[in-house]
Amino acid sequence: MSWSMAKTRSKILITLTGVLFFVICLLFWGVFYPDHLVQKEQMQMFLWGLDYLQEHLAFQGGFSMYLGEFLIQFFCFPWVGALVVGSILFLLYFLMQFILSKLFPNRFYVLSFLPAIGYCFLLFNDYYTISGALSVALSLAGVVWYIRIENTKARILAGFIMLMVFYWLLGGAYLLFVSSAAASEFVRVFRTPGKRTSQAYWVVSGYLFFGGLIPLIVHRFLVVDTFLQCYFSPAYYQFRLVFPGFLVLMFVAPAMLIFLQWIIDGLLSEKSGWTLQVGLSILLIGFCGYGFYFFPDWHEETEMKYDNLVYRKDWNEIIRQARQNQPSGQKSRVALMLALGQTGQLSSQLFLFDPKPSDFFIPYEVRGMAPIIANEPYYWLGLINFSQMLAMESIESTPDGRMPVRAVKRYAETCMITGQYQVASRFLRLLQKTLFYRHWANAAMEYLNQDDKVDAHPEWGVLRRRQVKDDFYFKFDQRDLALTCLLRSDPANRLAFEYRVSSSLLKKDLDEFLEFLPLVRNMDYPQFPLVFQEALAYIETLLPQMPADLLQYPVDDQVHQRLTRYAGLFNQGGNKDAGLMKPDFGNTYWYYVHFSGNDEK
């Protein structure tokens, strides 16, 4: 094959495969994994202004975090997020390919996909950050620039300057630069006959020495941080206590690939090299297919989808999704119950969704991050103090210490409702510095110190009226007491009513159910709710005679007839065979009473 043909073929292959990889990433993140991207946006708050940049420039890797946060603020539009992620991954491939092509001209380098594919898989896990991927890309760009400098002295001087600059701006990815620059120096010297090898040893030793020394100096004199974080920085992985080996592998991968390509070049003929490349390509495609299917956290994606729908207050869509595929995760179950409650359908459709008493609230635990969705039921119920507390817990418990904008917004809302205007203004001013919450914050500022205006607000006013009037200490295991207090303060609080009565029914405590049932008159249901009808019909079977005050509640004939059919099947062996009863009666309260929830009260 002629030189020009090889060059053309390489270029075509490089372009085509690169574009294909970009499109796959774009489609994956845009179509199959968008809710992860949306959640990333909610988990941070990028502020416009010099102060915020200065804060980030004050520690190692901070600039990288700043850039990452800047990009992530646009992830509220998931396709923009997909484009950003796809572009960064494409850059990783393109730059790695460029480095290899510069050092080993005129080849197609399938190995150059490895860093991009590796980071793509890492990003499936939310603890690995976008800023990390971006830093690796920027560091690779630095390597590209470095190896393009032909003058040895200028290159080495630039290398030491870049080492220090990259360390401070990008954090751990400076290790990538150091190792790749050192590898490229070795390759340059040993591939060029007559070059002085001692020079390469000195340069490489210098890089490694300073690369190891700088974080030690920073640790001693500049920042209060652990040795681990002084080397790697918090820009890559959200947990500070550990630094995953995968990331270290990413940092040294380019240097290893340079050596590997050198070995391949030196050992194999051009033809054998091509055969190897084809073989590696097949392996890589297989690995990609496996990775794209098995590595993503699909369950978490579903959970995030429901969580994001709650954030958008899209209650009907939550119910629609649940009808198609009933959710099983904690957050999605909480979202579903909240959506049913918000639309007044808990009392009619609760048993369509195999409910459990634990579906209504996320347990409060003082470990890990408090999920942002945890505050939502309390907020909408009118337990504003506890919603506020959980919003603050979410703000304070993010693994990387960043402020989640969604929780900040919720915290400000709870302050507005409770009349803590000065505290609200503090958080609203922060939101005014964001790109996408600015308008909301500006509008909210108009309500500060104006009780009448807040009272008239379609959401805050309602929730302010729902607040309890009697003080009590909230305990998570005494939620029913809190719901009762809410109903005592506002007997027309339909969500509290639905939650409270659902709790009684799920506990199979019919006396408690009957105690709260009279409040149904305040709730403006278009018709007497089906679940209540089923419960009353069931109660009727337990009593010798239905009390007069219960006869006022209309129970449809169809409900009575269905109960008769249920009783018939139940008595014909169904009492010992839930599978027999479930197809026709699995969505009834009677089925729940007899066959469900016995292990959870």
Place this chain on the structure above:
Amino acid sequence: MRKAVLYLLSIALLSMVACNETVVPKTVRKEKPVLFPDYVGVTVPATIAPLNFKVQGEYQAIDALLEGKNNQIIHVQDKDFVHIDPVKWARLLNESKGDSLRITVSVKQADGWVQFAPFAVHVSDVPIDYGLVYRLIAPGYEVYSKMGIYQRDMSSFTQTPILENTLIPGSCINCHSFRLANPDDMSLHIRGQKGGTILKTSGTVKLLNTKTKQTISNFVYPFWHPSGKYMAYSVNNTHQVFHEAKGERVEVGDAASDVIVYDIAKNEAIGSPVLMQDSVFETLPTFSPDGRSLYFCAAKAKKMPVEYKEVKYNLCRVLFDPETGTIGNTIDTLFNATAIGKSVAFPRPSPDGKYIMFTLIDYGNFSIWHKEADLYLLDVRTGECRPVSEANSDQTESYHSWSSNSRWFVFSSRRIDGLYTRPFIAFLDENGKAGKPFLLPQADPDYYERLLFSFNVPEFVSAPVDLNTSTIERLMATPGENVGFRK
């Protein structure tokens, strides 16, 4: 090139001239300006950092004329706030010691300059300590993210970290304490998976495991004996509960608590039956300046949290013999808060022994979550007790600390917004009357608006604290020294 530089310099000079517009007031108001921070009529030490401020409300520009003794004048004009040159300010204060500054403020509105009535800032000739040490922590609930203990040079705006929990991820750093504002003798706790008490005594730093079989918890609230040989600590079984009613948030209380004295040389906690009674909650110990009395708060034990509102702490005293490390057997009540339905927290004797300042609340001892919390001053000689009305507000005033000369006190207050605790400093004259307190000055008055951390446990220090973080990191990797116990 030279022409270009000259041209640029000329523009810069012209723009500076243009900035300093001559103030010809269109309106002269009789009232004083409403400033943030409120520095109108405050008393400050002569070494305090510039009192940069802004006027509440909208304006296009602000102008301030600061006149001191001996014709010392500073003229400031700016767009957002009064930003005073630190060198000129230091000179102005130095010249005006024992006198007052006269400050005239004008703001430029759409229709011209509005001048307010001049106000005074009193410059005391009584010195204040070098700086403050405080913890910055978000006013959260159960979990915490970033926090740290910082020191601030009060003559400048320089704040530096002493220890941040980034060094020990996931940990809580709290209860820093100094012996008579001496930065060489320091105690602080680190709570978390890796935890312990860091004790720094002249030249050495130790990590202590302070839980003993005989005490109910690790050491909690600290106070140094003036000799540096002992420390008093409480041991507490603390719980939090959360209010749901509007206007209330958190309640922190002890289900049990005792007081012990820690013998530093012997590495032993000294227990006493009178300070470890099951029927009494004893907490928040402090030593008298002569080291011969141990003050503490004591309340009848109640069922928690049900009866928390009935827990009322009195200010009590027991004798202590520093020569033998012996705790007395008789408890005296210095201030019977129960009798007036109140509760005492954070008793702090002034180093000259004249006063004990404490926080008075309706119940319990965790005053920071009590809006009614106010500072009180007990005259040790006469037994008279009065609220420090000059410093109190209708919001929380809680933790407080004396300067080493007993003439200044710093206290945390939520008066600005009801939630975020800020450090206020006040002067106390020879007769025990406090001056109007001033908020710790910052380079940018909006700093407090932006800061989402509370200033927690402000303590004076006489010099910068030097705590080697590498030493702390190394110590945290060790098991630490177990503290013994003796009666």
